[in-house]
Amino acid sequence: MPLSRALLAGCCLLAGALAPAVVWAQTSDADVPLLHDCDFLVSHPDDPDRISPGVPDADLVPLLAVTVCENAVAEYPSVVRFSFQLGRALFAAGREEEALAQLSAAAKQDYAIAHLFLGDAYRFGLGLEADLMQARQHYQTALDSGFEGAAPLLAAVTFDxxxxxxxxxxxxxxxxxxxxxxxxxxxxxxxxxxxxxxxxxxxxxxxxxxxxxxxxxxxxxxxxxxxxxxxxxxxxxxxxxxxxxxxxxxxxxxxxxxxxxxxxxxxxxxxxxxxxxxxx
Structure with a gap:
């Protein structure tokens, strides 16, 4: 066997040995990969339910993020984190009304950080009319759901x-x-x-x-x-x-x-x- 072909074969075998196995999670949809491109590119660093390290706002690539998460939601509609992550991507892309629809869908299924994003939307009037009562309710729900990062945000809209x-x-x-x-x-x-x-x-x-x-x-x-x-x-x-x-x-x-x-x-x-x- 020529040396170049032998090296190529060896590299392929080594790559196969080192490559992590794809882990799948059972849901009501078809089998879902535990780590999807939507997770890798859009998960929030502060999301307690994330399954990847998370991407800071400054590092999001909106067009790519929207595309991969739209695909994820279409393929696995019952995976709540994909709805949240699509909402985050849509906000980054400036598509606020569409973002709110996805975040609301995730919030209705008790996805904690989705409530935090909705609280911000009502606090700052992003894609809807500002409403302090709604902002407080969403921040409180996020906090009650275990998202401790909502505490200072709740304080910010509550006079003490x-x-x-x-x-x-x-x-x-x-x-x-x-x-x-x-x-x-x-x-x-x-x-x-x-x-x-x-x-x-x-x-x-x-x-x-x-x-x-x-x-x-x-x-x-x-x-x-x-x-x-x-x-x-x-x-x-x-x-x-x-x-x-x-x-x-x-x-x-x-x-x-x-x-x-x-x-x-x-x-x-x-x-x-x-x-x-x-x-x-």
Whole structure:
């Protein structure tokens, strides 16, 4: 046998010896390979039910991912992870409505991470109208199903008054109707100090969330309003100013700057300040 042919035969035998056996799982469909191209190319690194290491978002190849997972769903329609992975691929490809259909199908079969993706969709209004209640429900379901990564996301769309130093933050979160006349911004120096510091600190992180006219009004109230030099030197103003800084940092760390929750909160804050701005 020529040397080249002998080497080729030896390589083939070696490759056959080293190649892993294909493992098949029994389902209600035909036999399903334990590891499909859809798994290899699209499984999520944080999916507790994945069967491959997972692919970060930045490494997804959307067109290829959609193609292989469409094939997987067509061939093995009862394998829930393929529906989720197709939904993920479709989102990466910008096909949001189709993605939501696949994710909803997986969520109905209690696939935990599908609920997390649906929570994100409702939180940020991806392919549907933003809905904080729906976002909370899906994050909670993901958490109840054992997906611990849903915990900070659930916290991001849930206001916890105990996390803040001053109850005023809860009043802003709950809306203008919760801000009674006892919280008249233009007559209470400590409240002015708090809201001014909160608004400036939050706006420095979430640029543009507090309207310029409202920032100007707060600036006027803080330095030309009822705050006297004696109050400045007494310590209470500094305490409330520091509390405003702290609560703003807490808000941004918990809730971020984007999505339905911060949008609603900052809209309430803008309306509250504008109410006092227009009354002057």
């Amino acid at each position: 008054a105990d996390a803040f130093l001053i109850p005023m933050a809860a009043g802003i979160n709950n809306g203008i109707s919760e801000l009674s006349t006892s919280l008249d911004l233009s007559t209470q120096p400590l409240l002015i100090a708090y809201v001014y510091s909160f608004a400036v600190a939050a706006n420095s992180e979430c640029r543009g969330r507090v309207r310029p006219a409202n920032l100007m009004r707060l600036l006027e109230l803080r330095f030309k309003g009822p705050v006297t030099p004696e109050m400045e030197s007494g310590g209470d103003i500094q305490i409330y100013s520091s509390a405003g800084d702290y609560d703003a940092a807490t808000f941004v760390a918990r809730h971020g700057c984007d999505g339905a929750f911060p949008e609603t909160f900052f809209e309430n804050l803008n309306r509250y300040v504008a109410l006092h701005r227009s009354s002057q």
